[in-house]
Amino acid sequence: QKEVEQDPGPLSVPEGAIVSLNCTYSNSAFQYFMWYRQYSRKGPELLMYTYSSGNKEDGRFTAQVDKSSKYISLFIRDSQPSDSATYLCAMRGGYNKLIFGAGTRLAVHP
């Protein structure tokens, strides 16, 4: 079993839709959770950073962490074609190493 599971998609939605992206993990010791956005042939860009359980909102993006279920989510409201990218969840493990999910490819079509 991988430490972090993420559905690779692809996920295709119409412009304006609410997008829900999810990851599950197995290590209950994880405390720091991140979402990165990666455009094709570019490095990942940090979108959201959350410590422990709870919600965090930033503009159209909301990150949720449910440690009891070992489940994290990223919601994108009013999705735009410019949101089309691969979204990677990541968790901080020992020695500050990041453990990434496989990434979900999102396509928002006009």
Place this chain on the structure above:
Amino acid sequence: GAVVSQHPSRVICKSGTSVKIECRSLDFQATTMFWYRQFPKQSLMLMATSNEGSKATYEQGVEKDKFLINHASLTLSTLTVTSAHPEDSSFYICSARERASGRTEQFFGPGTRLTVL
């Protein structure tokens, strides 16, 4: 703030040659830099962790003699792929962790696409 650059962005080389990739933190000092590789449509795989002034720590299965890492200053780390072969063709990405703030986020460079002919 928190900008990380990589150079070159793209390199094509012949099999058997060595290639050096630079990773720089432009507006902060990086205690630690990380090197990843990413194959098409796959996630990032950590290769090694680089701390300024000390030897890099390599992940299991990564050959330290093939992937030489030098972290000479708080703003620069280099990855040298020695005697490159076609199977080393990949997207190499570095990240840096900021020293002063104690923050745990990693900021990523734009990546270097290596093609070995």
